[in-house]
Amino acid sequence: xxxxxxxxxxxxxxxxxxxxxxxxxxxxxxxxxxxxxxxxxxxxxxxxxxxxxxxxxxxxxxxxxxxxxxxxxxxxxxxxxxxxxxxxxxxxxxxxxxxxxxxxxxxxxxxxxxxxxxxxxxxxxxxxxxxxxxxxxxxxxxxxxxxxxxxxxxx
Numbered sequence: 388x389x390x391x392x393x394x395x396x397x398x399x400x401x402x403x404x405x406x407x408x409x410x411x412x413x414x415x416x417x418x419x420x421x422x423x424x425x426x427x428x429x430x431x432x433x434x435x436x437x438x439x440x441x442x443x444x445x446x447x448x449x450x451x452x453x454x455x456x457x458x459x460x461x462x463x464x465x466x467x468x469x470x471x472x473x474x475x476x477x478x479x480x481x482x483x484x485x486x487x488x489x490x491x492x493x494x495x496x497x498x499x500x501x502x503x504x505x506x507x508x509x510x511x512x513x514x515x516x517x518x519x520x521x522x523x524x525x526x527x528x529x530x531x532x533x534x535x536x537x538x539x540x541x542x
Contacts, residue, residue, distance in 0.1 A: 429541060432501075432505055434471045439495055442466060443493065443517060446491055449465070455489060475501040479496065480492075480494075493514075511538070519536075
């Protein structure tokens, strides 16, 4: 009689094989998650930039019609902030219609989730001349630097 058992043909994975697969998944995740987060932050920033540029065009039209710039209150009814922008940025429009010539600034300030994803660019600002500004980790807005150009170009 043959008392051989069929133990030599086990089914399943060994612990070593399982650890190799888990290691590969961890390595891929460590590469993919930061890249994905940066891509989401860049996409949100581009949406805010597009809104600010369109808002700037609306300001120019409003100036031609009413001889003044509008503020955040009028902007909310005249040109509402899209949900993709309002979920990640707070929009503030501040006109100075008493100055000669009148001026305004429109600022997109990132909310907490966008700040953590995109800490290089920070708040975005545009003025009546179309000058682009950012407020990164500092306390004041800057313009004309390579970082500003990269932020406003969507890089």
